[in-house]
Amino acid sequence: MSLLVTGTVGIDTVETPQTRVDDVLGGSAFHFALAAGLIHPVRLVAVVGDDFPPAMVRFFEGRSIDTSGLEVRRGSKTFRWHGKYHDDMNQRDSLRTDLNVIAEAPPPIPAHFRDSAYIFLGNTHPAVQRGFIEQFRGTKLIALDTMDLWINTTREELLQTLRLVHGVIMNDGEARQLTDQREIVPAAREILKMGPHFVAVKKGEHGAVLVTNDEIISLPAYPTLKVVDPTGAGDSFAGGMMAYLASVDRIDLAALRTGLAYGVCLASICIEDFSSFALKAATHDDVNQRLATYRRMLTFD
Amino acid sequence: MSLLVTGTVGIDTVETPQTRVDDVLGGSAFHFALAAGLIHPVRLVAVVGDDFPPAMVRFFEGRSIDTSGLEVRRGSKTFRWHGKYHDDMNQRDSLRTDLNVIAEAPPPIPAHFRDSAYIFLGNTHPAVQRGFIEQFRGTKLIALDTMDLWINTTREELLQTLRLVHGVIMNDGEARQLTDQREIVPAAREILKMGPHFVAVKKGEHGAVLVTNDEIISLPAYPTLKVVDPTGAGDSFAGGMMAYLASVDRIDLAALRTGLAYGVCLASICIEDFSSFALKAATHDDVNQRLATYRRMLTFD
Numbered sequence: 001m002s003l004l005v006t007g008t009v010g011i012d013t014v015e016t017p018q019t020r021v022d023d024v025l026g027g028s029a030f031h032f033a034l035a036a037g038l039i040h041p042v043r044l045v046a047v048v049g050d051d052f053p054p055a056m057v058r059f060f061e062g063r064s065i066d067t068s069g070l071e072v073r074r075g076s077k078t079f080r081w082h083g084k085y086h087d088d089m090n091q092r093d094s095l096r097t098d099l100n101v102i103a104e105a106p107p108p109i110p111a112h113f114r115d116s117a118y119i120f121l122g123n124t125h126p127a128v129q130r131g132f133i134e135q136f137r138g139t140k141l142i143a144l145d146t147m148d149l150w151i152n153t154t155r156e157e158l159l160q161t162l163r164l165v166h167g168v169i170m171n172d173g174e175a176r177q178l179t180d181q182r183e184i185v186p187a188a189r190e191i192l193k194m195g196p197h198f199v200a201v202k203k204g205e206h207g208a209v210l211v212t213n214d215e216i217i218s219l220p221a222y223p224t225l226k227v228v229d230p231t232g233a234g235d236s237f238a239g240g241m242m243a244y245l246a247s248v249d250r251i252d253l254a255a256l257r258t259g260l261a262y263g264v265c266l267a268s269i270c271i272e273d274f275s276s277f278a279l280k281a282a283t284h285d286d287v288n289q290r291l292a293t294y295r296r297m298l299t300f301d
Numbered sequence: 302m303s304l305l306v307t308g309t310v311g312i313d314t315v316e317t318p319q320t321r322v323d324d325v326l327g328g329s330a331f332h333f334a335l336a337a338g339l340i341h342p343v344r345l346v347a348v349v350g351d352d353f354p355p356a357m358v359r360f361f362e363g364r365s366i367d368t369s370g371l372e373v374r375r376g377s378k379t380f381r382w383h384g385k386y387h388d389d390m391n392q393r394d395s396l397r398t399d400l401n402v403i404a405e406a407p408p409p410i411p412a413h414f415r416d417s418a419y420i421f422l423g424n425t426h427p428a429v430q431r432g433f434i435e436q437f438r439g440t441k442l443i444a445l446d447t448m449d450l451w452i453n454t455t456r457e458e459l460l461q462t463l464r465l466v467h468g469v470i471m472n473d474g475e476a477r478q479l480t481d482q483r484e485i486v487p488a489a490r491e492i493l494k495m496g497p498h499f500v501a502v503k504k505g506e507h508g509a510v511l512v513t514n515d516e517i518i519s520l521p522a523y524p525t526l527k528v529v530d531p532t533g534a535g536d537s538f539a540g541g542m543m544a545y546l547a548s549v550d551r552i553d554l555a556a557l558r559t560g561l562a563y564g565v566c567l568a569s570i571c572i573e574d575f576s577s578f579a580l581k582a583a584t585h586d587d588v589n590q591r592l593a594t595y596r597r598m599l600t601f602d
Binding site: 088182185186203206207209216217218219220221222223225254255257258260261295297298299300301 | 389483486487504507508510517518519520521522523524526555556558559561562596598599600601602
């Protein structure tokens with residue numbers, strides 16, 4: 001079934017304790033689409049400025065990513081982010097964030113995208129997310145991500161939007177912030193009461209947990225030894241999970257469980273090189289192979 | 302195959318944010334034996350003082366625990382520990398530790414226990430652990446636990462002992478301390494170079510990792526909602542893992558993987574009530590049921 005993502009496409013500069021890359025493709029929708037595209041075709045809705053390098057537009061070609069929803073806005077500037085990771089790679093500082101075109105009107109959803117069945121609303125102002133939701137017809141699953149900024153400054157708007165979605169894919173810090181619960185599972189259960197039918201919580205090196213009203217599914221991180229750059233891991237996770245669900249067109253518990261496993265595997269590929277380099281180099285077969293290894297690790301007598 | 306544990310049996314007082322229990326059975330060998338006994342018969346080697354209540358000795362009866370190695374030493378006092386958990390239950394303070402008989406000579410290993418095949422050396426002075434090792438004949442697997450005290454004060458002794466064992470079952474903080482590695486897997490790999498063939502690292506709410514020269518196995522914690530008292534969780538983990546290995550008499554990678562899963566499940570039972578109450582109430586069937594639920598959670602398409 002059709003899969004669509006809304007979110008940011010931008011230009012990143014990333015520093016880690018080891019090295020630094022300047023002016024590479026980034027953004028939540030970018031990482032999501034790159035990961036999802038390894039599993040299932042994905043429609044991208046995002047906006048960049050007219051400074052966005054044509055080479056970067058060409059990057060999407062041949063990757064199962066439909067960019068007809070990528071608006072290049074005249075007279076606007078592309079979103080830019082500069083982050084620096086701490087020694088332990090689990091923490092980072094945003095040295096600079098230039099919202100630019102992201103602070104303007106959201107991109108339109110092309111008419112031929114409005115029948116999309118599986119929708120992921122990348123992190124942005126919850127009223128903008130709601131505006132997107134209203135444009136779709138016949139959705140089967142809408143899931144969203146958010147961030148501390150919106151939890152803290154637009155909580156009521158966010159609660160309104162949460163009532164309209166089926167799923168939430170967020171990280172542990174956000175789940176805690178949204179609920180004031182310290183433990184993940186109680187936090188997720190409280191979020192379920194806000195509307196969604198499932199809450200997937202990403203815990204970085206500690207894996208992920210999915211909570212529904214009936215079940216708790218906890219999976220470990222894929223034990224990779226090469227943690228080069230965590231940027232985009234969370235979006236790759238969401239991309240892997242949503243793409244699997246769209247590919248089987250199911251959202252039952254068994255599908256969510258497998259989707260969670262895809263999410264873990266895609267995130268683990270993402271972090272093994274800078275920026276999108278590892279996802280860019282990966283193939284559908286690489287994903288399947290990693291999933292098979294992961295499944296073997298979790299199989300016991 | 303025969304399974305034996307050495308370690309402490311003592312009397313605990315435990316405070317959690319919710320409540321407090323006074324003067325209950327505790328100690329590493331106690332929790333290990335209680336968990337292991339749910340899966341496989343276990344031989345207990347420990348020493349208590351003559352103040353040890355007869356009712357506590359009777360506690361072991363009918364539990365697949367052979368207490369003929371439990372020495373009740375005349376004129377000595379039983380080991381006592383008083384701990385208090387912080388609000389987040391992952392941290393605790395030892396308010397009082399009376400080593401008493403633990404500071405004296407170690408208990409002898411009865412002659413009819415010396416043919417034991419699977420041995421777990423609970424945390425104690427590494428020279429004492431070595432003294433135990435020398436008394437066994439025909440072992441198939443010796444694993445040990447240790448703690449920050451011995452890592453910091455008797456490091457050379459510990460390194461000598463590590464050269465004599467096949468496995469290590471320790472927690473994440475200890476693995477870091479022993480190696481000065483911040484990440485668990487690199488830490489475990491360094492410990493492998495010290496002698497053992499496998500290192501199982503317990504990570505509390507984040508599950509466990511087992512590292513060999515060929516493989517990394519990461520398992521999540523069993524998602525229990527009732528975390529009442531973490532005391533004994535690590536020892537229950539070791540008891541579950543070692544008892545499974547002894548029960549199948551195998552130490553290949555598949556067996557270690559299943560053993561790790563048993564460890565996770567026994568630890569999760571342990572923490573659901575105060576002290577040993579949950580393990581005491583559990584049956585072999587409860588363990589199998591929990592393992593089946595855990596396996597289902599980790600099974601995906």
